[in-house]
Amino acid sequence: MNSTQNERINQITSSTLIVGVDIAKFNHVARAQDYRGVEFGKPITFGNTREGFELFVGWYQKIATAQGFQDVIVGMEPTGHYWLNLAHYLRENHVKYGIVNPLHVKKSKELDDNSPSKNDMKDAKVIAQLVKDGRYAIPHLPQGIYAELREAMKIRDHLTTDLCVVQARVHNWLDRYFPEFLTVFKDWECKSAIQMLSLYLLPHELACVSDETLLKHLREAAKRGLGLGRIQMLKAAASRSVGI
Structure with a gap:
């Protein structure tokens, strides 16, 4: 385990709500958990629109308030270019986010249930777990010119x-x-x-x-x-x- 991963793990505490998002073209799926892997609330499906993003933010904010979390980190798999809209929206609203390696998602699914098959609900959980373990990166999204x-x-x-x-x-x-x-x-x-x-x-x-x-x-x-x-x-x- 390298120092960068250790630093990311240390940033996730008992007061951090971890949200995993499985990205798709039209609708995304999200699940929320804490640093131990305990899940909170029901999974949510939201559209790739401003209304969908606002619904998503309201969903995890409600969970964070009810459970006493002080900060949130959103993890997602960079599927094609579909993740960029959500990433830009989160950045504009000062929400911490990271991306996970698609290969790590596939391997982790095999460890969980011995099946790499695609499943939006399962993928969102796996992504949240990878973020919990510090296996994510902070993407650089250039602005302006x-x-x-x-x-x-x-x-x-x-x-x-x-x-x-x-x-x-x-x-x-x-x-x-x-x-x-x-x-x-x-x-x-x-x-x-x-x-x-x-x-x-x-x-x-x-x-x-x-x-x-x-x-x-x-x-x-x-x-x-x-x-x-x-x-x-x-x-x-x-x-x-x-x-x-």
């Missing part, structure tokens, strides 16, 4: 991944249907190449289109530098294409 920067980085990563997927697909399509295309246009991402690809024609169809029609279409994107010679090269390549 730092939160915006983190979100911007995530969006950039997603866009970069999506771009790579699209580029790979286009390469695959060219290799299959018109492998000679890149002998005429060295870079399919240039304006003129994309303009020709936007016709959505297979090689045998492209070869039947008049030079003037293709040149007019090409000039809509590339005003200079490309002429009839490039069009004729493309049609010649299309007529000899081995694309499927």
Whole structure:
């Protein structure tokens, strides 16, 4: 047991109400206990809405008042991104909270009843027990410009991944249907190449289109530098294409 875990255990005393929350997309389940594992009140199911969060806070505050607890800590499993709304709400209301490792939840369930199966009521109890044992972490939720920067980085990563997927697909399509295309246009991402690809024609169809029609279409994107010679090269390549 490391010193950090010891510090967290020491923060939980006989006057601390421990609340475990099983997070879901629409409705969460919570159970409350003390440092010995004695449970108080009935489990509550509340929605992922402001009204649901207010119901949840009122529920554990009522238990804390009735049982004489002086402070509360809420533990939750960081399921996807669904936990973030509750975490931000608790922080705004100055409620102490922590997150537990999903692997610890799974292993602890196996120890309790020899079954790792998913059960919201059981999971909420297991999460509370992990918090009791100091097996939780305090997440860092950036605010203001730092939160915006983190979100911007995530969006950039997603866009970069999506771009790579699209580029790979286009390469695959060219290799299959018109492998000679890149002998005429060295870079399919240039304006003129994309303009020709936007016709959505297979090689045998492209070869039947008049030079003037293709040149007019090409000039809509590339005003200079490309002429009839490039069009004729493309049609010649299309007529000899081995694309499927």
